[in-house]
Amino acid sequence: MHGEPKHSLAPASHTSSGHVKAENVYSKEHQKSFPRFYESFEETPLLIAILTYMSYAFLVVVGSIRDLLQYYGLDKKIAYQEPKLEGFVPLLHSWESFYTRYAYRRVRDCFNRPLASGAGSVFKVKERVSPDYGWSFNFSGRDIEALNFGSYNYLGFADEYPPCMNKVEQVTRELGVGVGGSKQELGYLAIHEELDCLMARYLGTEAAMTYPMGFATNSMNIPCLVQKGCLIISDELNHASLVLGARLSGANIKVFKHNDMKDLESILKEAIVKGHPKTKRPWKKILIVVEGVYSMEGSIVRLPEVIDLKKKYNAYLYLDEAHSIGALGPHGRGVVDYFGVNPRDVDILMGTYTKSFGAAGGYIGGSKRIINYLRAYSHSSIYAATMPAPVAQQIICVLKIIMGEDGTTEGEKRIAQLKWNSRYFRRKLKEMGLIIYGNRDSPVVPMLVYLPSKVTGFSRHVLERGLGVVVVGFPATPITQSRVRFCLSAAHNKESLDKALQIINETADYFRIKYSSQKPEDYAEEFIDD
Incomplete structure (x- = not known):
């Protein structure tokens, strides 16, 4: 390693006594110009938290019993099995292998979906089928066209043209x-x-x-x-x-x-x-x-x-x-x-x-x-x-x-469109009774689903209806905070937003995930334009 860099961050002159002169960085007038800071992090309902823990406990218990039965030849191995190659160590350790077999691999069709088009406001997803319980996949030959609410294409510059x-x-x-x-x-x-x-x-x-x-x-x-x-x-x-x-x-x-x-x-x-x-x-x-x-x-x-x-x-x-x-x-x-x-x-x-x-x-x-x-x-x-x-x-x-150096106002329009889309989409989801995390101006919109079975079910259901989303669960999130993550784009127009919202609303009713206890008056001020 190099010694202390002479041209990077200069050493801080802290004193061991800990006395540091306070500095007023922003005047009150400047502070008034800051945007109003609205963020929502509604707590997990107690009943849903208990049911979520029970779901994972049930997974562990049933999976362990099946492992035991399979060890004695009393049960058919329906989960993927890692090939045992002579001279090679296993890729996965015991618990990692257990979780991968009974959780991740069983719902792998919800993750790592291959695209067959550009990542614009609409994209095509290749449908896959697995002959060995999620260890490998083949393409069915069908492309599913869907609204893209999963890519980080915030300003729409990753469109096909x-x-x-x-x-x-x-x-x-x-x-x-x-x-x-x-x-x-x-x-x-x-x-x-x-x-x-x-x-x-x-x-x-x-x-x-x-x-x-x-x-x-x-x-x-x-x-x-x-x-x-x-x-x-x-x-x-x-x-x-x-x-x-x-x-x-x-x-x-x-x-x-x-x-x-x-x-x-x-x-x-x-x-x-x-x-x-x-x-x-x-x-x-x-x-x-x-x-x-x-x-x-x-x-x-x-x-x-x-x-x-x-x-x-x-x-x-x-x-x-x-x-x-x-x-x-x-x-x-x-x-x-x-x-x-x-x-x-x-x-x-x-x-x-x-x-x-x-x-x-x-x-x-x-x-x-x-x-x-x-x-x-x-x-x-x-x-x-x-x-x-x-x-x-x-x-x-x-x-x-x-x-704006291209001689147009295209950049300004896209930035304004993304801001409007973010606030509109969040407000509509909250009005449906869904628990939404984050800031009103963030183009990343997490929607809490909690139960692992509903996370994967939601992903499959909306894709079949023409909406592509990203779902995230344990261990990428805390056990009680599995979610769907929507990513807004300036390429989305109001028509595509409304279509996505309709699909989400009907799917949320089907899976009964409208857990929010907030009332419209609780967040009405949040969406007042500056």
């Missing part, structure tokens, strides 16, 4: 589909420099750099910014890439409750007062790591309050805008734009191009010193092949549309 297609095709013919080298090994083309400069201008930072993979943007760069002797304070619901990057860094990690500013401040205070738990010396750096929009909860980070605490306790801030860049804010510049805060109050602005831009890869924006340091030391910069030129061109084209 996107507005940037001609320019991307031209760059493909001129520069090919691969670069064949990293940025430090003759892989940095003029189009990459153009993208980096345009991205920095879009974000409002001194500099920016792009990476070919979004996951690696987090996991490979966090270890460059903090090392042993530093402290990372991470939101408990942060993405796996942030968690992996934090663990690879060698820094100490503390987790605060999701979006809980009191808990975050409590951890910051303790970190300042007590210092490193072994040496009792001050931390070299304290890095707060949060996301803009949380993709499982649909919640938005309380960014102004996080910045307030960051400045008050002389810490640093790493903001992952994977699901918020392009999708939030009047100009589509993410959660920073949404709250109208200064982007330079955030030390590291990270995001991905896989959602709103209809492309691939990620970026990091910040000061020139930080970006220059990452260019020299980031593993993603040294070892990974540079982003393909056609992908870079797609991002450049989308950026210019969002920024």
Whole structure:
């Protein structure tokens, strides 16, 4: 590992006494300009929680009995069996194998569905059948056409015929589909420099750099910014890439409750007062790591309050805008734009191009010193092949549309359409009596279903009726919080939203999942336009 980076985040000057001068970051006038913050997290009904636990208990008991009967040859093996190859260790361990056999594999047709078209507002899904209880699949030959409410195509730029297609095709013919080298090994083309400069201008930072993979943007760069002797304070619901990057860094990690500013401040205070738990010396750096929009909860980070605490306790801030860049804010510049805060109050602005831009890869924006340091030391910069030129061109084209530099108002219209779609869709679901999580402006809309059988049943039922959705359950969520996750897009019009809502309403009645105890007056103010 490298020594303390001289050109990344400067060491924080904490004192062992813990006395830090408080700083009033935002004036009262500025605070009044922030959007009203409405988020909903209705508690799981007690009866449904009990039934959910009973469902998993029943699964374990019945599965264990069947395993025992099969061991003695008294029962037919109807679950998939992992092939036993001589000289090879099993792929799955005992409990993992048990859960995979009796839960995941039995409903695998609800996950990893192969698409047969572009990921636009409407897509085609290939129907699959399994001859061996979910171990392998064959195609039935039937394509199911459905409304796409499962892709991260927030601004609709991943449609089958996107507005940037001609320019991307031209760059493909001129520069090919691969670069064949990293940025430090003759892989940095003029189009990459153009993208980096345009991205920095879009974000409002001194500099920016792009990476070919979004996951690696987090996991490979966090270890460059903090090392042993530093402290990372991470939101408990942060993405796996942030968690992996934090663990690879060698820094100490503390987790605060999701979006809980009191808990975050409590951890910051303790970190300042007590210092490193072994040496009792001050931390070299304290890095707060949060996301803009949380993709499982649909919640938005309380960014102004996080910045307030960051400045008050002389810490640093790493903001992952994977699901918020392009999708939030009047100009589509993410959660920073949404709250109208200064982007330079955030030390590291990270995001991905896989959602709103209809492309691939990620970026990091910040000061020139930080970006220059990452260019020299980031593993993603040294070892990974540079982003393909056609992908870079797609991002450049989308950026210019969002920024209005294409001479049209198309970007502004798409951003406004996504905001309207998000609020309309959420309000209608709540009026149906469904439990919905998250912020009113989040394009990610989780709907709680709870019971595992109803999660898979819902997924199959709506697909047959022409609606494609993503369902998520344990262990990706807590046992009592299995859900359907809708992703809104600017490509959805009111007609497609209403059709989806009709399918959801009828399916929710069929499966009896309208658990909400809220009344219309409880959330009426939430959907009043600003």
